[in-house]
Amino acid sequence: MLKGDLSLKQGDFLLQSGAFEIETSGISVLFGRSGSGKSTLLRAITGLDKHTRGSLSFNGERWQDAKWRLPAPKRDIGFVFQDAALFPHLSVRGNLEYAVRRAPAGGSSLLELAERVGIAHKLDQSVTTLSGGEKQRVAIARALLSKPRLLCMDEPLSALDWRAKGELLPLIEELARETGVPVLYITHAPVEVERLASRVVFMADGRIERIETLREALARPDSSLFDEEGPVSVLEGRLSAPNEHGLCAFGEEGERLWIGAPTHPTDERPLRLRILARDVSLALDDPSRISILNHLAVTVERIDPPKDGRVTVATRTTGGQLLLAEITPWSLTRLELEPGRIIYALIKSVALME
Amino acid sequence: MLRACPYPKIFESAPACGVRPFFECKKHDMIELFGISVSAQPIWLTLKVALTTTVILLLVGTPLAWWLAHMRSSFKIVLEAIVALPLVLPPTVLGFYLLIAMNPNGALTQFLHVFGFEGQLTFSFTGLVIGSVFYSLPFAVQPLMHAFEGLPMRLLDAAATLRAGVLDRFFSVVVPLARRGFLVAGTLTFAHTVGEFGVVLMVGGNVPDTTRMVSIAIFDHVESLEYAEAHLLSGMMLVFSVVVLMLVYGINRRFAVKVG
Numbered sequence: 001m002l003k004g005d006l007s008l009k010q011g012d013f014l015l016q017s018g019a020f021e022i023e024t025s026g027i028s029v030l031f032g033r034s035g036s037g038k039s040t041l042l043r044a045i046t047g048l049d050k051h052t053r054g055s056l057s058f059n060g061e062r063w064q065d066a067k068w069r070l071p072a073p074k075r076d077i078g079f080v081f082q083d084a085a086l087f088p089h090l091s092v093r094g095n096l097e098y099a100v101r102r103a104p105a106g107g108s109s110l111l112e113l114a115e116r117v118g119i120a121h122k123l124d125q126s127v128t129t130l131s132g133g134e135k136q137r138v139a140i141a142r143a144l145l146s147k148p149r150l151l152c153m154d155e156p157l158s159a160l161d162w163r164a165k166g167e168l169l170p171l172i173e174e175l176a177r178e179t180g181v182p183v184l185y186i187t188h189a190p191v192e193v194e195r196l197a198s199r200v201v202f203m204a205d206g207r208i209e210r211i212e213t214l215r216e217a218l219a220r221p222d223s224s225l226f227d228e229e230g231p232v233s234v235l236e237g238r239l240s241a242p243n244e245h246g247l248c249a250f251g252e253e254g255e256r257l258w259i260g261a262p263t264h265p266t267d268e269r270p271l272r273l274r275i276l277a278r279d280v281s282l283a284l285d286d287p288s289r290i291s292i293l294n295h296l297a298v299t300v301e302r303i304d305p306p307k308d309g310r311v312t313v314a315t316r317t318t319g320g321q322l323l324l325a326e327i328t329p330w331s332l333t334r335l336e337l338e339p340g341r342i343i344y345a346l347i348k349s350v351a352l353m354e
Numbered sequence: 355m356l357r358a359c360p361y362p363k364i365f366e367s368a369p370a371c372g373v374r375p376f377f378e379c380k381k382h383d384m385i386e387l388f389g390i391s392v393s394a395q396p397i398w399l400t401l402k403v404a405l406t407t408t409v410i411l412l413l414v415g416t417p418l419a420w421w422l423a424h425m426r427s428s429f430k431i432v433l434e435a436i437v438a439l440p441l442v443l444p445p446t447v448l449g450f451y452l453l454i455a456m457n458p459n460g461a462l463t464q465f466l467h468v469f470g471f472e473g474q475l476t477f478s479f480t481g482l483v484i485g486s487v488f489y490s491l492p493f494a495v496q497p498l499m500h501a502f503e504g505l506p507m508r509l510l511d512a513a514a515t516l517r518a519g520v521l522d523r524f525f526s527v528v529v530p531l532a533r534r535g536f537l538v539a540g541t542l543t544f545a546h547t548v549g550e551f552g553v554v555l556m557v558g559g560n561v562p563d564t565t566r567m568v569s570i571a572i573f574d575h576v577e578s579l580e581y582a583e584a585h586l587l588s589g590m591m592l593v594f595s596v597v598v599l600m601l602v603y604g605i606n607r608r609f610a611v612k613v614g
Contacts, residue, residue: 074517086512099516
């Protein structure tokens with residue numbers, strides 16, 4: 001448990017987190033607009049800024065209180081910066097060795113980890129010759145080689161193109177799971193939250209608004225995760241092998257969806273599927289003569305008040321997962337929807353978050 | 355070539371160290387070049403003062419430059435102005451104040467006597483070094499300050515999260531990334547101290563064999579109408595200065611570290 005109450009003034013910006021408790025397992029995502037204080041909070045937690053005030057403890061170990069502050073090098077925090085912050089005077093290997101030389105013995109070797117993040121063939125290159133994605137891979141390997149007890153990542157993907165993002169997101173998730181190191185991950189991209197988060201720390205105006213599990217965050221109609229693309233549902237399930245039409249079945253019997261085969265092998269682990277509410281239509285009967293493949297029988301759970309001429313209908317699948325649909329108020333009256341009614345959700349498009 | 359006559363042996367006995375046909379140590383403190391003989395003492399003294407000043411200024415200037423580079427208070431411009439003062443102030447003004455401050459009966463000298471310091475500050479080697487340290491301060495501090503300002507603080511943060519302590523960060527990140535600043539600061543300080551005149555004349559006087567530096571020796575030769583000797587020393591200074599400046603520009607090009 002990361003527990004504390006921190007304040008830090010940086011220029012005109014004032015962070016006043018308020019009391020917080022963040023579980024130290026899996027990936028906790030700090031989410032908020034730019035200027036909401038995410039990076040400042042992370043800096044305060046790392047102990048990098050000596051002007052930080054307040055209290056902080058990590059798994060019961062005191063890191064800061066009114067009179068005392070454990071210096072950053074002693075907190076065993078790994079940090080991945082937005083721009084990687086590799087040492088330009090050292091090679092890739094030199095950057096990784098910098099971490100190894102100062103870390104306690106044991107764990108993965110430099111070569112193993114370089115191999116794991118896919119930069120083993122670049123070890124003797126200067127870091128200035130690397131692409132943005134490669135730099136972040138080195139930064140992640142360097143942070144992990146320092147054997148951290150907590151890994152902080154400050155928008156590590158924001159400077160990368162979509163392809164590099166697509167490759168690094170699964171890598172970050174897999175490494176977090178393999179190493180068991182708890183991660184604090186900053187982003188302002190809802191897609192990254194929905195892909196990675198075990199829990200979400202919502203930040204606004206320099207304070208922590210609320211800390212919720214991803215499931216809770218997505219069930220809240222006014223969630224700021226929905227600001228950009230409207231309401232979103234995330235379904236979890238496993239993927240089967242592709243059939244003769246090149247489509248894979250996702251999820252359990254009764255809530256099975258057909259989706260295109262993934263570009264990367266996904267082994268057996270559970271995956272997340274991202275569905276925009278505006279891509280979900282509702283029908284009272286199960287239409288059979290229709291091009292849309294994915295129809296699910298769902299129960300209406302909640303109907304939110306209209307907003308911007310759209311109504312969000314929250315439904316439950318037979319497996320108990322939340323699926324949101326966005327329809328017009330007129331459709332709502334025509335279909336006479338009300339909580340408890342069983343209807344059909346027609347899903348026009350899904351995105352598998354690999 | 356001057357290395358062939360090791361200081362301070364030159365004052366004690368006559369070393370036999372003529373290595374080049376055009377260069378010869380004639381008497382115990384004379385060197386002969388192109389058939390003109392001049393006293394070697396001002397040359398050695400100048401090099402000794404310049405080297406001592408450079409070492410002191412790199413030690414003192416580094417923390418000062420770091421502090422100034424990362425200072426956010428508006429008081430910074432006052433300090434920057436004070437550091438830059440020797441650039442614009444007539445050396446005689448600086449020398450005059452230093453002379454007053456180092457007055458044998460003054461507070462500074464008396465204070466040093468408490469710590470067992472014998473003798474006086476003015477007209478001595480110590481006085482020359484103190485004067486040079488003040489006079490050359492901007493030449494050490496400014497390049498270092500610019501080097502430190504250009505250093506991304508994120509890299510130091512990254513080093514801190516990789517368990518590097520303060521000194522470790524300084525030697526493993528700051529020194530290699532700011533090496534150009536250190537080299538330029540060192541070279542400029544050394545060269546500038548070699549080239550000073552006003553301050554060393556005011557503070558050191560012109561005591562033969564004790565505080566007479568090259569620039570003053572040239573002045574003396576000209577005063578005495580010894581143009582050949584003045585030519586020789588001036589020519590040496592000219593060549594030295596060109597070499598130093600080429601070195602500085604070379605350093606700026608060669609050691610540019612791509613940061614970020």
